[in-house]
Amino acid sequence: MTVLLLLLAHLIADFWLQTDKMVKHKIKYLKQHCLHHLLTTGIALAIIWGHYYDFRNIVDYFMSPLLFICVSHLFIDLLKIKLVDSIKRDTNDSLKKLGFFLFDQLLHIVMLLSTCIIFFHMEVVALTTRILELFGTSHLDPINTFLLITIVFILATSVSGHIVKFIVGSLPSEFANFEGELTLKNQVIAAKEKAQPNMENSFTEEYHYFTYSTPLRSRGNLIGYIERLLVILLTVIGAYPSIAFIIAAKSIARFKQLDDRNWAEYFLLGTLSSIFLGLLLGLVAQKLIM
DSSP states (O other), X not given: OHHHHHHHHHHIIIIISOOHHHHHTTTTTHHHHHHHHHHHHHHHHHHHHHHHHTTOOHIIIIIHHHHHHHHHHHHHHHHHHHHHHTOOSSTTHHHHHHHHHHHHHHHHHHXXXXXXXXXXXXXXXXXXXXXXXXTSSOOOOHHHHHHHHHHHHHIIIIIHHHHHHHHHOSOGGGOEEEEEEEEEEEEEEOSOSSSOOEEEEEEEEEEEEEEOOHHHHHHHHHHHHHHHHHHHHHHHTTOGGGHHHHHHHHXXXXXXXXXXXXXXXXXXXXXXXXXXXXXXXXXXXXXXXX
């Protein structure tokens, strides 16, 4: 429970309590970001401290691990900001940011595991065995099951959403897809051969604009969340063919935009990335549940 609780606290602070504005201007909102982690990690450690140690020895089992996690998190975040700022703007910009993002999260997980080893005296072998038991045949108690389900939910929504954004490279707001159609009708009606022709010219211009504002991006994020959750559910119950209907439904909804090659490539890359992450998490959830 200790590892899962600390991991859940980290994910809540990093993804649920952090807005896009805070992520974009992390230095500006660094104090608020640290406060989120101090709050969530403090609650998690208080539960661990009371459950396993009966609120005894507050320095060793609460204050020291809290300080270790928050300071290490701050150091890792500052390192990531420095690395991201050093990236030159090129075509591989998003892929590099994705690499930094994954490496950043990996370092945070390592720090959480180190906390369990250093402050809660968990042996490396025992800790590894407990983690592997999650994918084994041992039955999980209701608390650990709830923690795992919540973690998978966050991974399927907010975390996967960030990964997909990095993979596709450009947010939908950067697309200004324009489709123009010009229709010309010329009808010449001659009343009489010798009379001056009465010409009626009818010009019709039809222009269709596809722009992506903040509300549309929000709906796009929500669609991605539901998509991945459905894929996880279908994977858990083994209904793999039904996943194809999700892709078909999205394709029908975006059928007109698919005429544009740039949009089609963006749509395909984003959809395949989202489906892949959903399948991956679904297989993990299937292994845990079954």
